[in-house]
Amino acid sequence: MQTNPRIQGIVEKLKQAGCRITPQRLAILEVVTESRDHLTAEQIHALVAQRFPTTSLATVYKTVNLLRDEGELIELGFSGSAGTRYDGARPAPHPHLICVRCNRILDPEIRLFDELPGELTESYGYRILSHRIDIYGICPECQAAESRSQ
Amino acid sequence: MQTNPRIQGIVEKLKQAGCRITPQRLAILEVVTESRDHLTAEQIHALVAQRFPTTSLATVYKTVNLLRDEGELIELGFSGSAGTRYDGARPAPHPHLICVRCNRILDPEIRLFDELPGELTESYGYRILSHRIDIYGICPECQAAESRSQ
DNA sequence: GTTCGTGCAAATCCTTTGCAGCGAC
DNA sequence: GTCGCTGCAAAGGATTTGCACGAAC
Numbered sequence: 001m002q003t004n005p006r007i008q009g010i011v012e013k014l015k016q017a018g019c020r021i022t023p024q025r026l027a028i029l030e031v032v033t034e035s036r037d038h039l040t041a042e043q044i045h046a047l048v049a050q051r052f053p054t055t056s057l058a059t060v061y062k063t064v065n066l067l068r069d070e071g072e073l074i075e076l077g078f079s080g081s082a083g084t085r086y087d088g089a090r091p092a093p094h095p096h097l098i099c100v101r102c103n104r105i106l107d108p109e110i111r112l113f114d115e116l117p118g119e120l121t122e123s124y125g126y127r128i129l130s131h132r133i134d135i136y137g138i139c140p141e142c143q144a145a146e147s148r149s150q
Numbered sequence: 151m152q153t154n155p156r157i158q159g160i161v162e163k164l165k166q167a168g169c170r171i172t173p174q175r176l177a178i179l180e181v182v183t184e185s186r187d188h189l190t191a192e193q194i195h196a197l198v199a200q201r202f203p204t205t206s207l208a209t210v211y212k213t214v215n216l217l218r219d220e221g222e223l224i225e226l227g228f229s230g231s232a233g234t235r236y237d238g239a240r241p242a243p244h245p246h247l248i249c250v251r252c253n254r255i256l257d258p259e260i261r262l263f264d265e266l267p268g269e270l271t272e273s274y275g276y277r278i279l280s281h282r283i284d285i286y287g288i289c290p291e292c293q294a295a296e297s298r299s300q
Numbered sequence: 301g302t303t304c305g306t307g308c309a310a311a312t313c314c315t316t317t318g319c320a321g322c323g324a325c
Numbered sequence: 326g327t328c329g330c331t332g333c334a335a336a337g338g339a340t341t342t343g344c345a346c347g348a349a350c
Contacts, residue, residue, distance in 0.1 A: 020304060020349050041340080056307045061340060077229030083339075084229055097276060108270055120258055125290035126247060134282040140275035170324050170329060191315080206332045211315060233314075 006033055010072050019066070027052040028063045032073055032088030038096070038105040039086055064088075076105075076132070095133040101142035108135070156183055160222050169216070177202040178213045182223055182238030188246070188255040189236055214238075226255075226282075245283040251292035258285070 007029055011021055019025075031047045032039065039047070045060045064086050067073035073088040076096070082103045090107065097106040120126055138146070157179055161171055169175075181197045182189065189197070195210045214236050217223035223238040226246070232253045240257065247256040270276055288296070 018304090022305060022349070024306070054307080058308080058341080059306060062305080065341095075229050077227050079225050079227030079234055097270060097274060099276070100279060106274065108274060110270075120247060120260075120285055120287070124247060124256065124258060125293075126249070126256075126285075126287035127293055128285060128287040129250060130286045132282075132284040132286070135270055135276075135278060136280045136282070137270070137276035137278040143275075143277055168329085172324070172330060174331070204332080208316080208333080209331060212330080215316090 004030075004033070010067075010070070013070060013072075014066075017070070023052050024048070024055045024059050025063050027055065028060060029067070029088075032064065032067065032086055034089070036089055038076060040083055041086070044086065076134075093130045093132060095135060097135045097137065099139035099142055100136050101138055101146075104139060106139075154180075154183070160217075160220070163220060163222075164216075167220070173202050174198070174205045174209050175213050177205065178210060179217070179238075182214065182217065182236055184239070186239055188226060190233055191236070194236065226284075243280045243282060245285060247285045247287065249289035249292055250286050251288055251296075254289060256289075 007026075010029060010033070011026075014021060014025075027048045028044060030051070031044055035047070037043075041057065041060055041064065044064065045055065045057050048055045048060065064073060064075070067088060068075050068086075072091050073086055074091055074093065076085040076087060078084065078098075082098070085105065095108055095110050097108045098104070099106075121128055157176075160179060160183070161176075164171060164175075177198045178194060180201070181194055185197070187193075191207065191210055191214065194214065195205065195207050198205045198210065214223060214225070217238060218225050218236075222241050223236055224241055224243070226235040226237060228234065228248075232248070235255065245258055245260050247258045248254070249256075271278055
């Protein structure tokens with residue numbers, strides 16, 4: 001029995017798209033929508049395994065891609081060691097604040113950006129669909145750790 | 151004989167860092183700093199091959215990573231089919247306007263962003279190093295192509 | 301009962317790496 | 326002459342795919 005309205009809505013949408021609601025999909029859905037972190041595929045797999053142990057990594061990938069295509073999850077690809085992260089808690093585009101030392105990702109509160117895309121439509125004729133804003137820096141904890149080790 | 155001052159400066163910096171200036175590196179340097187496009191590793195390789203035919207893809211990767219570490223080139227990782235792109239023409243962070251149909255990347259003129267990172271230092275204690283801003287949409291040409299094929 | 305989804309393993313793609321020989325300095 | 330750079334081929338990691346079985350509907 002699922003009481004989270006967001007999840008209920010996604011389940012409805014998936015059903016109407018002709019998708020079946022398997023226990024694996026439900027477990028992945030719960031993990032990605034309820035986590036405040038920005039998880040890797042491996043992390044999602046590990047968390048899902050606690051609730052539904054036999055789920056495979058391949059199924060995790062298939063499901064997050066499905067959710068991404070449905071607009072219910074954001075895929076954040078990074079170059080280098082940070083890899084790909086998934087954000088299912090807040091599917092609308094929003095800025096990310098990323099620590100380059102520990103790779104932690106924060107969601108800062110900035111409204112400014114949301115108005116901006118509109119400007120580009122007039123200037124360049126683009127039809128704006130979404131945007132991605134990443135701010136890279138060093139978090140307070142890592143700054144402290146660095147000054148300690150110097 | 152190299153007359154481009156930007157390239158001259160990078161060559162100097164590399165020499166002082168103990169790096170050797172090989173013909174391959176110089177050819178790659180010219181390609182990435184002079185192209186207004188946001189090239190893939192394959193594209194860089196193809197363009198360099200015109201000037202210095204025996205250059206390998208591995209050397210392209212090694213050199214762009216070197217330039218990235220020196221801060222002379224920006225690496226733009228995308229998830230999905232767009233892959234990784236390199237921008238050596240404008241090494242300072244700046245917004246990108248990306249067509250989701252043809253994957254073309256434009257550099258829109260927006261100053262607004264440059265002031266913003268400072269705000270985050272006070273609010274979250276992060277030491278801001280750089281940022282990345284991507285706006286996704288459909289370019290005028292692809293919009294026209296789509297309305298034609300409907 | 302019919303599909304569709306799953307899980308496994310293999311395949312694929314992109315990027316990095318180990319190493320022998322070459323070339324910049 | 327030394328040591329870093331190159332190019333090859335092989336390794337590596339992340340993600341996708343093909344297929345037979347099992348499960349949702």
